[in-house]
Amino acid sequence: MYRLPVIAVAVASLALGVAACGSSSKSSSAASSAAPASSTSAASSSSSSAPAGGGSTLTQAADPSGALKFTQSSLTAKAGKVTINFSNSSMVPHNLTIEQGSSVVGATPTFAGGSKTLSVTLKPGTYTFFCSVDGHRAAGMQGTLTVQ
Numbered sequence: 001m002y003r004l005p006v007i008a009v010a011v012a013s014l015a016l017g018v019a020a021c022g023s024s025s026k027s028s029s030a031a032s033s034a035a036p037a038s039s040t041s042a043a044s045s046s047s048s049s050a051p052a053g054g055g056s057t058l059t060q061a062a063d064p065s066g067a068l069k070f071t072q073s074s075l076t077a078k079a080g081k082v083t084i085n086f087s088n089s090s091m092v093p094h095n096l097t098i099e100q101g102s103s104v105v106g107a108t109p110t111f112a113g114g115s116k117t118l119s120v121t122l123k124p125g126t127y128t129f130f131c132s133v134d135g136h137r138a139a140g141m142q143g144t145l146t147v148q
């Protein structure tokens with residue numbers, strides 16, 4: 001009768017242990033202080049060495065007056081975990097979708113009035129961000145995200 005709780009605790013702590021190990025081994029490398037080698041024209045598409053932990057936080061906003069555009073047409077981030085705080089204070093529903101080639105790598109929900117946070121792990125490269133609401137991208141609601 002009292003074996004069940006013991007097993008449950010064991011399983012739970014095992015899961016915790018695995019999760020802790022996994023996340024710490026990825027993010028604990030304290031190499032983020034090293035300056036990136038002077039960027040020779042963005043041709044390096046290889047990701048041989050794992051990106052250092054830390055990551056970048058970006059902010060982006062939809063035009064507050066309701067125009068179909070973002071306030072910034074280009075964003076730059078460091079490779080690794082990229083967090084984007086997207087705010088939309090207008091009445092027009094928008095989202096922020098990130099795409100590389102034709103593959104969506106992440107998106108916020110569509111919303112109006114407020115802000116959403118999107119976290120994605122990105123390798124160096126050039127990405128496109130846009131609003132996937134019908135017609136908005138075509139109207140100009142897009143830009144470039146460069147990950148270094």
Ligand SMILES: [Cu+2]
Binds near residue numbers: 093131133136141
């Ligand atoms: Cu939109």
